[in-house]
Amino acid sequence: MTIDELKRKNLIIYECLSGSHAYGLSTPGSDIDIKGVFILPEDEFYGLNYVSQVSDESNDTVYYELRRFVELLSKSNPNILELLYSPEDCIRIMHPIFKPLRQSVLLSKECKESFGGYGIAQIRKARGLKKKILNPVEKERKSVLDFCYIAEGQGAVPVKAFLKQHGLKQHEFGLSRIAHMPEMYGLYHGSGEFKGIVKSDEANDVCLSTVPADMEPVGLMSFNKSAYSAYCREYKAYWDWVEKRNDQRYNSTLNHGKGYDAKNMMHTIRLLNMCEEIGRAGTLNVRREDREFLLSVKNGKYNYDDLLSMAELKLQQIEMVYQYSSLPESPEVAMLDQLLVYMRKELYRRRIK
Known part of the structure; x- marks a missing residue:
């Protein structure tokens, strides 16, 4: 199934501008990222051709099948929660049947691990990138x-x-x-x-x-x-990264001279700030009020070690916040299940074949 097919058959029930445009962090050079939700035609859903996700080659445009979308919601997936609670001015398509899901309160203490854990993973990713930048592997492979x-x-x-x-x-x-x-x-x-x-x-x-x-x-x-095996892994990881890296982002990293991926670290801090806000207020603020600070991180204003210290302090604060948070322990999966069944039945009743 392709994106053109989703559009041609009118299967998209929710679509938003995502990424920097949703966060309010876009700049003139920002990519256009689109995410959304579609529903499979009834015969394909009940048959062997279930498709959980459709995307373009660059993954800048991604659509999740309704069941997959709700499944990820039930696991407090950060990307999916951000998509569900996208700012109004970013919503391009919303079928009326989707509104009850968007109006549901699905934040829980699981966000501490999903948002916070994602932030930690981004820190590790930034460390790995810094290692690649400072320790390039020669193209001529050792034997x-x-x-x-x-x-x-x-x-x-x-x-x-x-x-x-x-x-x-x-x-x-x-x-x-x-x-x-x-x-x-x-x-x-x-x-x-x-x-x-x-x-x-x-x-x-x-x-x-x-x-x-x-x-x-x-x-x-x-x-x-063992040293040869480790070298082979490092060689492959480095040159795979070189082949797939975003050269504009890489050159930006070199230009600010701090030796780390500043955009990656900006999103790390953003995720941790959002995680703390969810625990304190029970709300997910996709559109960022801390825009200027986050853009200063992206522009390489801070040293890498200073950013790591900020992140570690934020993680400590998150632990304290969630210890006393009034959020439920987890999303209401039974409610989500009932809503999913209702939405699909209604959409098929309205003859999405």
Whole structure:
């Protein structure tokens, strides 16, 4: 199912401008984000073709099927609660049947974990990005040989240095495991007799050869396999990030010189502020009154450590607020279930086929 199909069949029952436009944080360069709710035609809902979500390739436009939307509401999902309580001037489509859901009070103490936990996750994301910015991984990928070492005297030398020093090639050697010594190998030399230390530069492990029982090793070699595996994960994570990153955002991060994703940290602080407001007042303020402060965070006014201190202090305040909050422990799932059934029956009665 596509977005065009949702529109053509008139299946969208709720649609809003979301993101920075809903928060009141948009600037001339802000993207247009659209989120909404649709209802599957009756036959498709009861059949095998249930579709829970429809989006474009960039995920700037996302629609949730009614059941999925209500399910996420019952779990106090921050994005879904923000969509439900979007400011009036952001609502583009609202079927009359949707109004009772929008008028329902669904905030609960679960918001402490959903909003607060999401904020913590964003902090971790910002830390990970800072690490990537300050510790770039070279494009030329290291090989297994870069993690192999030859015992020499009371120390060890890299295999590549050993080979270069003696004018030898890795394919002239063979390896044999040494019992009871993980990742340690006997190193044997014999051009044309062995398979080499690795089969190729792209290999992900060393290569073992058949070695005559009476042959003496020329040395002992270790392969730091755990370090190689960690490097492979880091290499993939870094270059996947480079491929998918938003270059405009990345350049903004470099320009303000603070070494972190300022937009990410702005949303972290926003989420934590909203979390505290929900606990104190029992309301979700999507349109932000702290716009100027949040935009100053986005513009890189604060040092990263200062923002982390703000976030940690806010988390402590949130713990205190929710300890004494009068909010219910969780959303009224039974009420949501009844409302969902009513909405679907009514929509199908009105012949959404």
